[in-house]
Amino acid sequence: MPRLIYSVIFYLLTPVILLRLLYRAIKAPAYAGRWFERFGFFTPSDSCKDIIWLHAVSVGETLAAVPLVKALQAKYPDHRLLITCMTPTGSERITAAFGDSVDHCYAPYDAPDAVARFLKRVQPKMLIIMETELWPNTVAACCKRQIPVILANARLSEKSARGYGRVSGLSSPMFSQLTAVAAQHGDDGARFTALGLPAENLHISGNIKFDLDLSIQIRQSAAALRQQWSGSSQRPIFLAASTHRGEDEIILQAFSLIKQSVNDALLVLVPRHPERFNQVGDLCLEAGFSLARRSNNDLTDTADILLGDTMGELMTFFGACDIAFVGGSLVANGGHNMIEPAAWGKPTLSGLSVFNFAEVSRLLAEAGGLSLVENAAALAEAVITLIKNPEQAQQMGRQAQQIAEANRGALDRLLVVIDNSLSG
Structure with a gap:
């Protein structure tokens, strides 16, 4: 029921979200483009390869994902990476860093129909989310389709944990559906498990931002x-x-x-x-x-x-x-x-x-x-x-x-x- 209420509210707020995009486009015109991607209308470039979907919300997460993407490309050459983000600056960084070696689009809004449309078109074998960009309908839809969801380089501040705790009816099922969380630190991990992540799904891996390459x-x-x-x-x-x-x-x-x-x-x-x-x-x-x-x-x-x-x-x-x-x-x-x-x-x-x-x-x-x-x-x-x-x-x-x-x-x-x- 909490996720149903959340979805109804999301649909009611969609006009406001679009107006906000138009407002932001006044200073950053790129916000006015590619809206169809935000509603799940995207087709991968290579239908013959399985897709690994990696989501990096904006610039910081994209930069952190660079060594991970390169490692995944080397480890899984038979797969194609699809990298999504939410902002034009993140999109620019993805294009600059990877060119056409990956597929790229904006992530779908967390509305049930947009997420379902996106998953039907892309059919990813896995979703890797950088840090803390979690969306209840996206996680639930992947879980329903048995698509593993990995939260990578995960961090969760005390402030964010309190926010999730205030909507535990919505957030607890979402955390329980995560396949694995690779947390930066034990304190982050403890907050995830307190919010509903099964302890066996928690891994303390450290911060991959330390693994940057100064060529x-x-x-x-x-x-x-x-x-x-x-x-x-x-x-x-x-x-x-x-x-x-x-x-x-x-x-x-x-x-x-x-x-x-x-x-x-x-x-x-x-x-x-x-x-x-x-x-x-x-x-x-x-x-x-x-x-x-x-x-x-x-x-x-x-x-x-x-x-x-x-x-x-x-x-x-x-x-x-x-x-x-x-x-x-x-x-x-x-x-x-x-x-x-x-x-x-x-x-x-x-x-x-x-x-x-x-x-x-x-x-x-x-x-x-x-x-x-x-x-x-x-x-x-x-x-x-x-x-x-x-x-x-x-x-x-x-x-x-x-x-x-x-x-x-x-x-x-x-x-x-x-x-x-x-x-x-």
Whole structure:
């Protein structure tokens, strides 16, 4: 009965959902396209191969899935991967990362008819969901058709667990239907079982984001970019990555303080969402800074700030900077992936809101590779200290990198879970 009520509400809200897509299309026109996919109208390109369906809701999950997709392609060459997402930026990342080596579309809305239509057309042999993008009707429909559902690299914060607990009549059956959950940490796993996941279906595999691959090509690109940005004067480069609304102002306040002590510092500012690029550029100019844009290939010789207004380059930016701040953390957003700068051996800074990466931030902070700051003044002080004490910055970077290296191996453990579920 709870799922029936949920489905009725979903259908009633569908016009509102579509209006929201139109509203978002004002700033990001791609939201106005490919609506038919969101209602389950999709046909795989190769009808002769069995499909493994992998869902990555947006950019972060897509990037985390890159090594997994490559491993699945190597392990199951007779299968075709279908990768779904919910956002245009996620779609762009999937296309850029995999091209036509995979099928791709938007995931169907969690309405019974859309899900049924999609499953009938695709007939997947397995559904792998990245992290926590769970939908009751999708899970139930797969269970009914005996399609294994794996929650990969799963995390569940206390806040999210409380939310699921408030609708236990709907969420408990869904958790009980999951074939396997490969959780990042034991605390995540305990929350899943408390919400209804059978204990035998829980596996603690670690975080596959530690298994990222810094190829020779990306290392060379980062080195070239660093030389371009720092110039002959070797100016220090401070990267503020994946910033959110309300956070850019704090970064700019901090940078004003930094410039008073380190006048030649360059801030590379990368907003999380592309629809905010121009807005953040305007904020930089209003604050009195000279601005260069990455999308224009502007020179940074005389610029105070380089606006990272491109997609798909953030990993390279981490390799090119001296100090990295990971955004979504000075506002109540839960933070973003600080494993990436750690893998490069960069001293890493973050705000206090890190519930999306609670275990990662704990490991890095305890090892001395991550410093948490609460406001603009504290951020500025941390950056100035690291710039003026390069040995301290190098030591902090080494400690971060050691944690990144020590926690690799989650991908192999996840592949065992997937193989057992697919063959079983």
